[in-house]
Amino acid sequence: MWDALPDAARSIVKELIIHGPQSRTALAKTLHLSTGSLTRLTRPLVDAGLLVEGDVVHDPVNGRPTRPLDVAASEHRFLGIKLTADRIHTVITDLRAGVVAARDEPITDHSPDAVCHQARRLLDGLTDGTGGTGRAGGAGGAGGTGGTGGTQIVAAGVTIGGDARSSAPVGRERLIDAPFLGWRQVALEPLMEQALGRPCVVKNDVAALAHQHHWFGAGRGLRDFALVTIGAGIGYALIVHDHLVAAAEADLGMFAHLALSPGGPMCTEGHRGCASAYLSSDSIEISAGLGLRRAVTYEEVMRGAAAGDQVCLGVVREAARALGRLIAHITTISMVKTVILAGEGVELARVGKDDLDAALTANRRGVPGSAEVVIEADDFREWARGGAVVAIQSFVTGSD
Ligand SMILES: [Zn+2]
Known part of the structure; x- marks a missing residue:
């Protein structure tokens, strides 16, 4: 159909x-x-x-x-998958990307075949063992799908960090590099399609999240906006005139190392004061750990800052100011008026909102409110939901 x-x-x-x-x-x-x-x-x-x-x-x-x-949003279901170095996250959504079921577990065997079969087992678990095949044949027709078990999973989308686009000649299978899983040149789409028994698209996770916000989130109705993700890594995507600006593999890592201040903390590549040095979860934990003289988790730092702990607050305020400068650079150079902040570390922007706003305004010629910052939920399932969204889009628009 x-x-x-x-x-x-x-x-x-x-x-x-x-x-x-x-x-x-x-x-x-x-x-x-x-x-x-x-x-x-x-x-x-x-x-x-x-x-x-x-x-x-x-x-x-x-x-x-x-x-x-x-x-008929609830009659059409999509599977979204996000792969990290150690976990596989899955959600099933309806045609409007509303999550109807979710599950995640550790990756037990990192080989591509094993990961695809683990995805299939998760799908079976989420669909009561039917694998979401609905009725046999899957031909069109409204049918009488009043129950919960008969809804068909139309397609799946997988999101991973890094270059999930293409490194193959046109017309050939697209090969995926996922260094964090030890994968080089893996034809993931056909492997996943075979394991899941339905069409599958594979996309970069930040690009997928940008698409999600464009159709179903804070970017709905906007022709232009930027997305910044904060967490283990720092991600960036730009939607201009309703289209995602394509990024090459070499572009993807650049943003995280944009220099924000010559005297800031140091990142793993030896830069002082780059975006990653201020904002990545590791950097925040290490900076706060130095002051506290003990190891701390990201969540502890955020809680400590919210409760007024001087060390945690110092780290969060410094990072929030750096984020404000980063957003000022994005809006000034790209001329978008809306920046959406997402990712599992986005609590930083909430706790440090005043400093973020002050730094943003200061770097926008002192004009307050010249750019809107939208802070999203820090729910890790959103990454898997991004996978469902690219599956929905590929089916609705007939392309990927
Ligand atoms: Zn750096």
């Missing part, structure tokens, strides 16, 4: 997924289609169970009674 969608139908599905139920007249207006074309395009999608009609309401455009169209 998805493969056969004409491009105009794909824009209708995309519009409804991102912006919610709409009347046919409103939809036709947004997409510059005649209502006749819209009706012709949507009829087979309704018949196939991809779109549903809501209860009768009065059309906001012409006042006539109408039944708004929506996607």
Whole structure:
């Protein structure tokens, strides 16, 4: 059914997924289609169970009674997977990336085959042993899927750190390097597809998170925004004119080592005062550990700072000021007006918000509020959800 969608139908599905139920007249207006074309395009999608009609309401455009169209979000499920050096995180979402189930566990065997089979076992566990195959054959048709067990997993998306794009000639299998798993030139997509029994896309984790925020998060409705992730690593993605700016492998590590202050702490590559030296979880733990004269976790440092501990507060304030400068550089050079902060270490921005704001303003010619900073939840499942989002996007737009 998805493969056969004409491009105009794909824009209708995309519009409804991102912006919610709409009347046919409103939809036709947004997409510059005649209502006749819209009706012709949507009829087979309704018949196939991809779109549903809501209860009768009065059309906001012409006042006539109408039944708004929506996607059958809960009837279509997607699997998102995030791989780290030691854990595999999985979520199952609906067509709007709402999480319906989640599970994670340590990676037991790091070989690509074993990781793919572990993903399959997790999928089986999340779908009560059915593997999310739904009904046999999987042909179109709305069916009577009132229960919880019969919903089909349409596709899967895997996100990993580093270059998960392509290092193969056009038309060949895409090969993945994941040094943290000891993988070199692994054809992960076909391996995963075979293990999971459904189509699979593989993406860089930060790029996937940017797509997620663009369709389903704080970036929805924005044509331009930047995403900065804080955690074990420092990540960056830029959406301009509704498109992700493509990054080459060599670009990916650059951002984390952007120099922010010549006299700051030192990173693992020997730079003083780079973004990573101030902001990575390791750097925060080590800086606070120096003052406290003992090893501390990232969470302890954040809690200590929130409770007024002088050492923790000192480290967090210094890092938050560096983050403010970093955001000032991003907004000034790219001219985006919104920066979304995400990642498992984002609590830093919340605890150090005043210092972040002050440094941002000071580095924007003293103009307050010239850039909006949105701080997201520090839920690690968001990375796996990013995987589900790239699977959703690849199916809706017919590309990856
Ligand atoms: Zn550095």
